[in-house]
Amino acid sequence: MSTDGQVRWLLVSITTGADASLRVHVWRQLRKLGAVYLQNSVCLLPQVGAVPQTVQRLAARVNSSGGRARILHTTFTDPAEEAAIAGEQRADRDTEYGEVVERTPAFLDEIAKETARGRATYAEVEESEADLERFEKWLAAIAARDYFNSPGGQAARDAVQACRAAFTAFEAAALAADTGTPTATDTPQLRVVDNP
Numbered sequence: 001m002s003t004d005g006q007v008r009w010l011l012v013s014i015t016t017g018a019d020a021s022l023r024v025h026v027w028r029q030l031r032k033l034g035a036v037y038l039q040n041s042v043c044l045l046p047q048v049g050a051v052p053q054t055v056q057r058l059a060a061r062v063n064s065s066g067g068r069a070r071i072l073h074t075t076f077t078d079p080a081e082e083a084a085i086a087g088e089q090r091a092d093r094d095t096e097y098g099e100v101v102e103r104t105p106a107f108l109d110e111i112a113k114e115t116a117r118g119r120a121t122y123a124e125v126e127e128s129e130a131d132l133e134r135f136e137k138w139l140a141a142i143a144a145r146d147y148f149n150s151p152g153g154q155a156a157r158d159a160v161q162a163c164r165a166a167f168t169a170f171e172a173a174a175l176a177a178d179t180g181t182p183t184a185t186d187t188p189q190l191r192v193v194d195n196p
Contacts, residue, residue, distance in 0.1 A: 007082065008047035009074050010055055015041055016067040026067075029058050034145030036088050044085055046147045047073065090150040096142045097152035100135065104159040107131055111170045120173035132167050135160050 012030065016023040033051055035043035045051050059069035076082035107128070114124050139160050146153055 006075055007086075009076070009085075010045045010047050010052060011042070011072040011074050012045060012055055012059075012069070013042045013072075014059070014062050014067065014069045016062060016065070019065060019067065022062065022065050022067060026058060026062060029054070032141070032145065034089060034092065034147060036085055036092070046089075048147055086148045090146075090148045093142060093146045093148075093150035094152035097150060097156035100139055100142070100156040101152075101159045104135065104163050107135065107163050108166050111166045115170060115173060118177075120170055120177050122174060122178060125171050125174045128167055128170060132160075132163055135163055 012035070014026055014030075016026055030043055030045075033045055033054060035045050037043045045055065055071055059071055062069040076085075110131075111128060114120060114128075139156055142156070143153065
C-alpha cells in the first residue's frame with residue numbers, strides 16, 4: 001500500500017520457454033507469494049512487504065536463463081475490478097485455510113487414540129511435534145500471503161491452537177509416564193481454609 005492508502009500492484013508477465021524446471025519453479029514461487037493469475041503467465045500481486053524484491057529476483061533468474069520477465073507497477077482505476085481481484089486472492093487463501101482446518105481433526109484423533117492406548121511416549125511426542133510444526137509452518141506460509149485478511153484465517157488459527165493445546169497435554173502425559181511424576185490433573189488440589 002502507498003501512503004495514500006491505495007494498493008499498488010505488480011503486473012507480472014513471465015515466459016520461460018522450454019525449460020520445464022524453470023517453469024515449475026516460477027509457478028511455485030508466484031503461487032507461494034499469493035499471485036492471482038489473469039491468464040497463463042500473467043498475474044497480479046499487491047506491492048507489499050518483500051513481494052517486489054522477491055519478484056525482481058525471480059525475474060532476474062528468468063531473464064538470465066533465457067526466458068522473459070516483465071514487471072509493471074500499476075493501480076486500478078476501477079474500484080470494483082480491484083475489489084474482484086482482492087476477493088479472488090481472499091478466496092484462494094480461504095481455500096488454503098480450509099485445508100488446514102480439514103486436516104487438524106486427524107492430528108487430534110491420533111493424539112486421543114495414543115492417549116487412550118496409554119502410548120504417551122517420547123517417540124510419540126516427537127512424531128506429534130513434527131506434525132504440529134508442519135501445521136504451524138503451513139499456517140504461517142498462508143498468513144504471509146493473506147494480504148486482504150481472509151475470513152477463514154481465524155478458523156485455521158483456532159484449529160492449529162487446538163492442536164497445540166492437545167499436544168501440550170500429550171507431552172505432559174508422556175513426561176509423567178516417563179518420569180513417574182503426576183500430571184497437573186493427577187495432583188491433588190489443596191484448599192486453603194482460613195482459621196477462625
